[in-house]
Structures are given as C-alpha cells and as structure tokens.
Amino acid sequence: MPHVRAARLADLDPLTLFALLRLRVDVFVVEQACAYPELDEVDTDPRTEHLWVDVDGEPVATLRTFVDAAGTHHLGRVATATAHRGRGYASALVEEALRRTGSRAVHIGAQTYLERWYERFGFRRSGTDYLEDGIPHLPMVRDGDAAG
Numbered sequence: 001m002p003h004v005r006a007a008r009l010a011d012l013d014p015l016t017l018f019a020l021l022r023l024r025v026d027v028f029v030v031e032q033a034c035a036y037p038e039l040d041e042v043d044t045d046p047r048t049e050h051l052w053v054d055v056d057g058e059p060v061a062t063l064r065t066f067v068d069a070a071g072t073h074h075l076g077r078v079a080t081a082t083a084h085r086g087r088g089y090a091s092a093l094v095e096e097a098l099r100r101t102g103s104r105a106v107h108i109g110a111q112t113y114l115e116r117w118y119e120r121f122g123f124r125r126s127g128t129d130y131l132e133d134g135i136p137h138l139p140m141v142r143d144g145d146a147a148g
Contacts, residue, residue, distance in 0.1 A: 002053040002061075002089050004096040009044055019059045020052055027079040034133045042066050051097055053089040061089035065097050065106075073106045094121050098142065105144040112136040 009017070025038050042048055048066040052059040061080040067073055075097050080090050098106060098121060110118050112129055118140055127139040 002087075002092045004051055004053055004092055006049050006051045006096070006100070008046060008049060010046070012050065016052075016059065020050055020062050023059055023062055023081055024077055024079050026081070028077075031082065032135065034135060049097075049100065051093050053092060055084065060084040061093055063090075063093045063097060065101065073101050073104045075101075075106050075108050091120075094118075098122075103144045106142045108140045108142075109137050110140050112138050115140070 007016075012020070021039060021043075028034060029038050043050075043064070045066055048064055050062065050064050052062040054060060061084060063075060063078040065073065065075050075094065078090055078093065106123075107126070108118065108123060109132060110123070113136075115125065115138060122142045123140040124142075125138055126141040129136055129138045131137070
C-alpha cells in the first residue's frame with residue numbers, strides 16, 4: 001500500500017507544490033488536450049487538502065478535497081502520471097480522502113468513463129451527464145452512511 005501524504009497549501013514546500021500542480025496540468029491540460037484554468041481559488045482555500053503519493057520523492061498521483069461555501073464536501077482533481085498508472089495509487093488516495101472525510105457525504109464531478117471505478121468506493125450517480133471543458137462528466141455522491 002503506497003504511503004499517502006496530505007497538506008494544506010500553506011504547509012506545502014514550494015517544490016512539492018510545483019510538482020503537484022505540474023502533474024495536474026500534465027494530465028488535465030496537456031494529456032486531455034483541454035485548455036482551461038487548472039489552477040483555481042479552491043487550491044488556496046485553507047480547508048482544501050492536497051493528497052499525493054510520491055515515488056522516490058516525486059509526486060506521481062494526487063487529488064484534493066475541499067468544502068464549498070454551502071458546507072458540501074468534495075473530492076476532485078484525481079490525477080496519476082501516465083508512467084505510474086495501474087499501481088493502485090489513485091485508489092489509495094481516494095480511500096485516504098474518504099477516511100479523512102469521515103461520515104460526511106462526499107460529492108464528485110467524475111469523468112463519465114470512470115463511473116464504475118468510483119462506484120467501487122461507494123459513489124453513485126446523482127444527476128445527469130454534463131460537459132465540463134468539453135469532457136463528459138457526471139455528478140456522483142457517496143452518502144455519509146457509506147463511510148461506516
């Protein structure tokens with residue numbers, strides 16, 4: 001089982017922050033050919049947690065958890081470097097994020113091709129498909145009682 005690290009933005013050292021953001025841009029902007037503002041104010045919210053797995057000191061998988069203005073918990077920006085996929089890193093990150101969230105409901109905007117993958121963690125479809133930056137997504141939720 002990979003070791004998952006977690007920190008708020010203010011607690012990240014500059015090189016780790018750069019590596020996490022570079023990984024997200026590499027996956028979401030470059031690999032998926034989707035020009036959009038990958039960096040947003042959610043990253044800087046003091047309640048946002050950045051989780052990652054590193055290999056030899058280099059982050060190779062990441063996600064973030066955050067609470068929106070209405071108090072709803074979210075999980076997003078799940079990304080794994082191409083060379084490190086299929087090793088369970090993203091699963092370890094999701095499991096740790098859900099453990100840290102506890103018994104609260106958690107919402108995600110999942111890319112549609114990952115619907116079955118997220119169902120493994122107790123998420124279920126909670127609405128109709130939609131396009132986000134030209135990529136098909138669907139809303140999903142993991143009810144608070146799914147945590148325990």
